[in-house]
Amino acid sequence: MSQFLPDPVLSVRNLRLGIGKRYEILHGISFDILPGETYGLVGESGSGKSVTGLAIMGLLKRPLSVTGGTIHFQDRDLLKMHPRERRQLRGDRIAMVFQEPMTALNPLVTIGRQIAEMFVIHRGMGWPEARRKAVEALESVRVPAPEERAHAYPHQLSGGMRQRVMIAIALACRPDLLIADEPTTALDVTVQAGVLELMAELCRAEGTAVLLVSHDLGVIANMCQRVGVMDQGRLVEEQDTRNIFTNPLHPYTRGLLAARPRLGSRTPGQRSRLIELDEVVNAKDRGRDMPTLITPRGPQLAPETRA
Amino acid sequence: MTAPLLEIRDLKVHFNLPRQSLLGPRRVLRAVDGVNLTLHEGECLSIVGESGCGKSTTALTVMGLQEPTSGEVLYKGKPLNGPGAPSRKQRARIAQMVFQDPYASLNPRQTIGSTLLSQLKLHGLASGSEAQDRVAAMLKRVGLQPDHARRFPHEFSGGQRQRIGIARALMLDPQILVLDEPVSALDVSIQAQIINLLMDLQETLRLSYIMISHDLSVVEHVSDRVAVMYFGHVVEEGDWHSVFTRPTHPYTRRLIGSVPDAEAILTGARGVPDGVAIPSGRSFSPDISIRRDPGQSSEPSALVPVGSDHRVRLAI
Numbered sequence: 001m002s003q004f005l006p007d008p009v010l011s012v013r014n015l016r017l018g019i020g021k022r023y024e025i026l027h028g029i030s031f032d033i034l035p036g037e038t039y040g041l042v043g044e045s046g047s048g049k050s051v052t053g054l055a056i057m058g059l060l061k062r063p064l065s066v067t068g069g070t071i072h073f074q075d076r077d078l079l080k081m082h083p084r085e086r087r088q089l090r091g092d093r094i095a096m097v098f099q100e101p102m103t104a105l106n107p108l109v110t111i112g113r114q115i116a117e118m119f120v121i122h123r124g125m126g127w128p129e130a131r132r133k134a135v136e137a138l139e140s141v142r143v144p145a146p147e148e149r150a151h152a153y154p155h156q157l158s159g160g161m162r163q164r165v166m167i168a169i170a171l172a173c174r175p176d177l178l179i180a181d182e183p184t185t186a187l188d189v190t191v192q193a194g195v196l197e198l199m200a201e202l203c204r205a206e207g208t209a210v211l212l213v214s215h216d217l218g219v220i221a222n223m224c225q226r227v228g229v230m231d232q233g234r235l236v237e238e239q240d241t242r243n244i245f246t247n248p249l250h251p252y253t254r255g256l257l258a259a260r261p262r263l264g265s266r267t268p269g270q271r272s273r274l275i276e277l278d279e280v281v282n283a284k285d286r287g288r289d290m291p292t293l294i295t296p297r298g299p300q301l302a303p304e305t306r307a
Numbered sequence: 308m309t310a311p312l313l314e315i316r317d318l319k320v321h322f323n324l325p326r327q328s329l330l331g332p333r334r335v336l337r338a339v340d341g342v343n344l345t346l347h348e349g350e351c352l353s354i355v356g357e358s359g360c361g362k363s364t365t366a367l368t369v370m371g372l373q374e375p376t377s378g379e380v381l382y383k384g385k386p387l388n389g390p391g392a393p394s395r396k397q398r399a400r401i402a403q404m405v406f407q408d409p410y411a412s413l414n415p416r417q418t419i420g421s422t423l424l425s426q427l428k429l430h431g432l433a434s435g436s437e438a439q440d441r442v443a444a445m446l447k448r449v450g451l452q453p454d455h456a457r458r459f460p461h462e463f464s465g466g467q468r469q470r471i472g473i474a475r476a477l478m479l480d481p482q483i484l485v486l487d488e489p490v491s492a493l494d495v496s497i498q499a500q501i502i503n504l505l506m507d508l509q510e511t512l513r514l515s516y517i518m519i520s521h522d523l524s525v526v527e528h529v530s531d532r533v534a535v536m537y538f539g540h541v542v543e544e545g546d547w548h549s550v551f552t553r554p555t556h557p558y559t560r561r562l563i564g565s566v567p568d569a570e571a572i573l574t575g576a577r578g579v580p581d582g583v584a585i586p587s588g589r590s591f592s593p594d595i596s597i598r599r600d601p602g603q604s605s606e607p608s609a610l611v612p613v614g615s616d617h618r619v620r621l622a623i
Contacts, residue, residue: 044494044495044496044497045465045494159358188357188358188521189357189521189523189562189565189566190357190561190562190565191357192565192567193565193567196567215494215495216567217495217569218566218567218568218569218572219567220569221567221568221569221570221572222567222569222572245569245570255496256495256496259495259496259498259499260495260499260524261498261499261502261524261525261527261528262524262568262570263523263524263527263551263563263566263568264527264551264568265524265527265528266527266528266547268548271506271528271529273503273506274498274499274502274503274528275499276496276499276500276503277496277499277500278500
């Protein structure tokens with residue numbers, strides 16, 4: 001079946017990153033994202049999921065740096081590219097949506113101009129034309145009254161609207177890969193549902209591949225086809241979304257799933273303790289690679305071939 | 308039924324907003340607009356709703372950190388605000404608060420020990436080695452080591468800091484703890500530990516909780532009673548089981564429906580349980596799902612009972 005699979009958009013191999021060589025934060029992780037696929041990275045804070053996204057974007061800040069491995073984007077090694085080339089790619093072919101839109105948007109510039117900037121920089125348009133495109137982009141993320149809202153500053157919008165603007169900026173140039181780092185964590189549940197739906201719909205329409213970084217297993221299940229579970233700088237398990245919930249293999253994944261309070265799981269007349277992660281996972285299993293559980297280019301190795 | 312420990316009666320908190328023009332009308336934000344709630348001893352009452360619905364303002368009023376515009380908060384039948392109200396020091400021994408972000412609420416330049424000790428000293432409850440012993444005992448109670456007292460807040464992990472936040476709140480033996488999003492800043496793996504700790508403490512110390520949260524799965528797990536707030540009003544309240552198994556108000560149903568539950572999504576068994584039939588001849592006002600201007604005055608309908616301990620408001 002492998003010949004039917006398209007080449008991955010993104011291919012991360014043995015990625016290591018840390019502060020110099022001495023303090024390693026990622027201990028060699030590998031995964032692929034296929035065109036149009038939504039790939040989820042879950043893990044707790046400090047597991048390395050966000051720095052993975054930043055490393056792909058090339059936005060790591062000192063003292064953090066990539067110390068080994070490769071990141072291939074459409075068969076070009078991002079890590080060997082000239083910074084100028086990489087800058088051209090960023091925002092155009094690879095875009096990012098951050099967790100906190102208020103800190104990611106420029107507070108002194110109208111949102112219309114911030115979107116228009118993308119067309120001017122990456123498409124070489126003039127400002128008047130770019131502005132018209134920006135209003136269209138606002139309309140596509142369903143911001144009501146886009147014409148007037150284009151003149152608004154970020155602080156004049158609600159959290160959900162700001163995140164829609166972030167998505168409009170990220171998808172302005174129809175990128176091949178979108179990295180979404182906890183895109184809805186700062187939003188209310190009712191707003192979250194709408195923003196996720198919008199993001200999924202726009203990416204599906206354009207065939208954009210998505211790397212979704214989240215700690216929320218519910219969000220991951222809602223959005224992703226495949227999931228990688230990260231713990232202590234290692235990718236400990238990777239599976240189709242359905243399998244990860246029905247048949248988790250790594251002890252850490254099992255612990256993570258068991259520790260969640262779930263809606264509708266409480267029986268009337270009692271209040272039971274929740275299962276704590278440490279009660280189900282041995283300390284020695286934490287962050288332990290289980291090579292058999294990682295199948296880079298996941299779908300190529302269907303369960304029957306792997307077993 | 309015994310007398311309630313805490314009663315909130317027709318609480319209103321309004322904020323004046325600046326006029327939009329010199330001669331423009333005075334604008335008022337009705338953050339909390341006529342809330343009635345009761346908390347019984349040993350009970351956990353959860354207030355849920357989206358940001359801006361007034362749930363935190365309600366809790367701050369209980370703590371005495373926000374003056375109500377009108378209405379009263381009664382503790383064992385005596386008012387907590389207005390003339391004859393207890394002093395701040397007396398209030399501190401009635402109710403304490405656990406904040407969402409423990410790091411922001413601890414003094415970074417004080418050791419944990421001195422943070423905990425200062426309360427005992429201020430209230431003249433203990434001094435010298437007795438005070439030290441009480442600090443050590445409290446740290447043990449929340450699952451930390453007595454020698455952690457010498458450390459500073461930055462030396463702890465997120466989960467440990469929330470344990471310290473809980474220890475700080477419990478030093479004066481209050482009867483009521485107001486938990487403002489106690490686990491939403493924590494990792495899934497740590498959340499379970501803190502929730503278990505809170506449930507254990509509630510049982511051993513016979514505490515009463517008012518929990519503010521937007522995480523419905525946590526609310527369902529911990530609460531005895533639930534109140535759903537929407538634009539300054541309680542739109543549905545009752546026993547946790549009736550509210551979660553028979554959510555009736557459209558907003559409650561929307562809230563429960565938007566929780567991303569992994570298994571339900573994958574099995575396709577997604578859906579909100581059926582609500583209770585509301586009394587015949589009445590219906591929910593149609594504009595309920597449209598965002599209203601919170602500054603606008605309104606004439607809410609009364610809460611209509613739909614079960615033995617389950618009430619719902621038809622219109623706000």
